[in-house]
Amino acid sequence: MSRSWPWIAVGLYALIALVPIAYLGYLSLHDAQGRLTTAFYTAYESSALWSLLWKSVQIAGGATLAALALGAPIGVLLGRSSLWFKPVWIALTVVPLLLPPYLMTICWFYLLSPDGWINTTLLAPVGIGPIEFQRFDGLPGCIASLALTYYPIVALLTWVGVRTPDPAFEEAARLVRAPWGAFRRTTWVVARPYVLTGAVFVFFFSLINYAVPYQFSIGGILPSEIHSQYQAHHNHGQAAALTVPFVFASLVLLWAERRTVARGAIVRGRTTADAPPIRLGFAQPLALLFAAAVSTLAAAAPIAVLVKMAWPFDGFRAALESFRPELINTVLLAAGAATLAVVIAIGVATRIARGGLLGGTLDVAGMLPLAIPPMSLGIALILVWNRQSAFGTDAAWIARVSDAIYTTGWIMLFALIARTFPFALRPVFYGLGGVDPALREAATLAGASRTRTFLRITLPLVWRSLALAWFLVFLFSVGEYDATHLVQPPGWAVVAPRLIGSFHNFRHDLVSNNALVMIALVVFPILIYLLVPKRSRRPV
Amino acid sequence: MNPLELDRVTVRLGGRTVLDDVSLSVGAGELLPILGPSGCGKTTLLRVVAGLVRPKRGRVTLGERVFNDPRPRVPAHERGVAMVFQQLALWPHLTVARNLSFGLEARKVPEAERTTRVADALASVDLAGFEARRPDELSGGERQRVALARALVANPDVLLLDEPLSSVDAMLRDELLSVIRTVHRRLGVTTLYVTHDRDEAMALGRRVAVMTDGRLVQVDAPEALHRRPANRFVARVSGVQNVFFAVGEDDAMRPVPDADPDGPAPNGARLVAIGGHDLELADADDAPIEGEVEASVFRGDHVVVIVRTGVLRLEVRDAARRDVGERIGVRWLRPPVPIGSDSEVNA
Numbered sequence: 001m002s003r004s005w006p007w008i009a010v011g012l013y014a015l016i017a018l019v020p021i022a023y024l025g026y027l028s029l030h031d032a033q034g035r036l037t038t039a040f041y042t043a044y045e046s047s048a049l050w051s052l053l054w055k056s057v058q059i060a061g062g063a064t065l066a067a068l069a070l071g072a073p074i075g076v077l078l079g080r081s082s083l084w085f086k087p088v089w090i091a092l093t094v095v096p097l098l099l100p101p102y103l104m105t106i107c108w109f110y111l112l113s114p115d116g117w118i119n120t121t122l123l124a125p126v127g128i129g130p131i132e133f134q135r136f137d138g139l140p141g142c143i144a145s146l147a148l149t150y151y152p153i154v155a156l157l158t159w160v161g162v163r164t165p166d167p168a169f170e171e172a173a174r175l176v177r178a179p180w181g182a183f184r185r186t187t188w189v190v191a192r193p194y195v196l197t198g199a200v201f202v203f204f205f206s207l208i209n210y211a212v213p214y215q216f217s218i219g220g221i222l223p224s225e226i227h228s229q230y231q232a233h234h235n236h237g238q239a240a241a242l243t244v245p246f247v248f249a250s251l252v253l254l255w256a257e258r259r260t261v262a263r264g265a266i267v268r269g270r271t272t273a274d275a276p277p278i279r280l281g282f283a284q285p286l287a288l289l290f291a292a293a294v295s296t297l298a299a300a301a302p303i304a305v306l307v308k309m310a311w312p313f314d315g316f317r318a319a320l321e322s323f324r325p326e327l328i329n330t331v332l333l334a335a336g337a338a339t340l341a342v343v344i345a346i347g348v349a350t351r352i353a354r355g356g357l358l359g360g361t362l363d364v365a366g367m368l369p370l371a372i373p374p375m376s377l378g379i380a381l382i383l384v385w386n387r388q389s390a391f392g393t394d395a396a397w398i399a400r401v402s403d404a405i406y407t408t409g410w411i412m413l414f415a416l417i418a419r420t421f422p423f424a425l426r427p428v429f430y431g432l433g434g435v436d437p438a439l440r441e442a443a444t445l446a447g448a449s450r451t452r453t454f455l456r457i458t459l460p461l462v463w464r465s466l467a468l469a470w471f472l473v474f475l476f477s478v479g480e481y482d483a484t485h486l487v488q489p490p491g492w493a494v495v496a497p498r499l500i501g502s503f504h505n506f507r508h509d510l511v512s513n514n515a516l517v518m519i520a521l522v523v524f525p526i527l528i529y530l531l532v533p534k535r536s537r538r539p540v
Numbered sequence: 541m542n543p544l545e546l547d548r549v550t551v552r553l554g555g556r557t558v559l560d561d562v563s564l565s566v567g568a569g570e571l572l573p574i575l576g577p578s579g580c581g582k583t584t585l586l587r588v589v590a591g592l593v594r595p596k597r598g599r600v601t602l603g604e605r606v607f608n609d610p611r612p613r614v615p616a617h618e619r620g621v622a623m624v625f626q627q628l629a630l631w632p633h634l635t636v637a638r639n640l641s642f643g644l645e646a647r648k649v650p651e652a653e654r655t656t657r658v659a660d661a662l663a664s665v666d667l668a669g670f671e672a673r674r675p676d677e678l679s680g681g682e683r684q685r686v687a688l689a690r691a692l693v694a695n696p697d698v699l700l701l702d703e704p705l706s707s708v709d710a711m712l713r714d715e716l717l718s719v720i721r722t723v724h725r726r727l728g729v730t731t732l733y734v735t736h737d738r739d740e741a742m743a744l745g746r747r748v749a750v751m752t753d754g755r756l757v758q759v760d761a762p763e764a765l766h767r768r769p770a771n772r773f774v775a776r777v778s779g780v781q782n783v784f785f786a787v788g789e790d791d792a793m794r795p796v797p798d799a800d801p802d803g804p805a806p807n808g809a810r811l812v813a814i815g816g817h818d819l820e821l822a823d824a825d826d827a828p829i830e831g832e833v834e835a836s837v838f839r840g841d842h843v844v845v846i847v848r849t850g851v852l853r854l855e856v857r858d859a860a861r862r863d864v865g866e867r868i869g870v871r872w873l874r875p876p877v878p879i880g881s882d883s884e885v886n887a
Contacts, residue, residue: 436627436629439631441592442623443643445590445591445592445643452646
């Protein structure tokens with residue numbers, strides 16, 4: 001890596017994500033004539049806004065509690081108990097992360113609607129029903145849908161948390177307490193911040209989600225209000241003022257992440273051995289039943305209903321053909337965004353690692369997009385790159401640059417990178433930080449240039465972290481809806497908006513077949529990753 | 541080979557002075573151990589020479605070449621300096637051969653010559669035939685040798701060894717010390733060897749540099765460090781166990797038994813040091829110092845008898861154990877030498 005790349009990368013990230021976010025801040029403090037004003041913030045004095053906020057918090061809080069109820073026990077069972085068939089449950093716990101939240105919702109509509117699979121296939125043959133699952137509709141359905149999508153975040157962080165402490169801590173406690181008591185007093189104490197972090201992430205991801213409440217026709221929440229201020233009222237300042245508080249939410253997420261990472265660094269003393277699992281004994285069937293129920297609700301049933309809807313795949317070719325441009329665009333844009341995001345993240349992470357005021361600022365700035373509603377990011381990108389807004393139309397070259405970005409796939413790439421950059425930055429940052437600086441210094445003393453040292457020494461050691469970063473960006477980009485449906489220019493339509501549109505047009509054949517293709521798209525990189533032989537990369 | 545000179549080098553890191561006005565001359569082809577406790581600045585000194593740390597003040601030269609003045613004049617990769625890192629820093633994803641040839645490739649050495657030099661370097665550390673192995677397939681001792689071979693393969697002008705034996709057991713350490721001595725004798729490369737282990741330092745160098753708190757305290761032959769330590773710190777780090785306040789001169793010198801050696805000097809007394817081997821036990825009535833045996837510690841070929849007199853604890857080398865509580869006398873075979881306080885420097 002050249003000496004200048006960190007600076008170039010910081011500049012690119014600023015251009016793609018920070019400038020639009022900053023522009024939202026500017027818009028929220030200026031009226032249509034460009035005069036300084038705080039008028040848009042007077043909305044926070046109105047009870048209407050607080051009722052929006054209350055409804056949003058109800059959804060996010062409900063989803064968080066439900067995700068905790070499902071995810072924390074699953075994480076403990078997978079991480080520390082003698083639960084049978086663990087690899088199966090671990091795989092099934094990851095599956096919901098491959099489904100965008102709106103797809104989980106669609107699957108459950110298929111399962112629970114009056115003519116859905118449960119009524120027609122499970123209940124009708126035994127003479128029951130049809131049952132009207134009206135209660136699933138509305139707020140409870142929205143909460144359940146978000147919880148089933150996001151509970152793996154809590155489960156996986158709990159799993160990591162309970163495996164983090166040195167096994168000797170718990171073993172020492174086992175000499176004076178029963179196994180679960182020892183676990184509760186030692187390992188669980190260390191794992192709690194991980195669980196809390198998972199809960200914080202679920203809360204904010206639910207809070208900023210637009211697509212799922214939209215599918216349940218739930219209005220009167222913050223993201224939908226931002227959308228309506230922008231789209232219906234063309235009140236950009238108000239839309240921006242509603243977004244700005246989410247910047248502070250990003251700081252909460254950063255705090256939560258640091259809390260877990262810092263704790264982990266302190267307690268992680270073990271090298272290879274795991275603590276012996278705690279025997280479930282007579283509780284084994286109950287635990288199996290719980291794991292099976294959660295996995296069925298969040299993974300097996302949604303996938304199964306898609307397969308059932310598509311079966312026997314006689315319409316597969318036609319469905320695929322119908323979605324061909326969207327599928328191609330989605331793969332190209334997701335892969336492009338993932339590659340660019342990782343390359344930029346390498347530079348930004350390198351600059352963060354050098355510390356100082358700029359390093360610390362970038363560390364926070366790198367997390368900013370995480371808690372900002374993607375809807376707002378989309379709006380900000382439109383306002384910045386639509387040449388009639390942010391830059392004006394005086395200079396011809398600005399108009400040309402704006403056009404080259406705003407009317408092409410670049411605006412989609414910008415939206416995807418701005419939206420997913422934190423998912424690239426964190427693995428890259430921790431991956432690069434995990435390389436002993438002495439390895440690079442040894443290469444320098446051996447006469448290698450910076451680029452050679454990066455390509456020959458650093459890159460082979462951190463490629464798994466980079467692959468993880470690439471995959472996360474790819475995963476979230478493939479399913480992204482909230483930002484991309486706003487910014488997509490002609491000729492750059494992607495799968496997610498088309499999928500939701502097809503669902504509302506009752507083209508369930510298109511939805512089921514292409515949803516399965518979408519899932520296959522994100523499973524494919526995982527298979528490649530798993531097939532690459534593993535060799536030791538540990539420092540010796 | 542050229543002499544290495546550090547002239548009044550000062551390094552500040554994180555607001556702390558890590559090296560404080562350090563001046564040091566290392567002769568061409570000399571192997572100079574630098575002895576000191578953890579955190580005293582030994583590794584920083586090596587990193588300054590390597591070009592990995594930039595000094596705030598001072599000058600580093602190798603013969604006529606000015607490395608720093610204090611601005612870096614020669615970048616790290618052009619100094620002809622090789623280093624064996626404390627944690628070895630072998631590249632885990634490369635084979636032994638690739639670990640060695642990495643630097644040669646960067647310097648565009650032709651492949652045939654690379655192969656020969658890698659084979660020669662491995663042979664010099666008794667690892668011929670290990671080319672295709674990876675670091676995680678080697679034992680601890682083999683990794684140490686690979687790290688040494690990697691440093692040597694570039695034919696460096698200066699070799700820096702940063703506590704290379706800190707993580708190996710005693711038996712392996714003796715074996716590796718022998719390898720280092722042999723390689724140094726054969727190649728004659730100017731070498732700085734950082735260690736906190738007294739035995740390693742004394743075994744390797746004709747001179748030893750003692751460091752503490754970022755300063756060089758004494759640079760002298762091992763025997764001189766032992767016989768004439770500059771101050772209390774050097775006495776302790778070089779294995780002179782007995783430091784106390786005494787009055788009188790030569791054979792008439794007597795310890796002040798109630799004076800704490802770490803406290804202020806009593807009137808007319810001065811701080812002196814003497815090794816346990818320069819003391820002998822005698823009958824209590826027939827010796828200038830009388831005390832009580834506190835412990836006898838078996839040390840293989842001898843026993844260390846600890847005699848308490850007042851607040852002093854004297855360690856005396858003897859042939860046999862003594863009973864705890866036994867009244868006994870101590871006398872010196874040669875008079876203790878006066879030493880300075882810890883703030884006095886004799887480098």
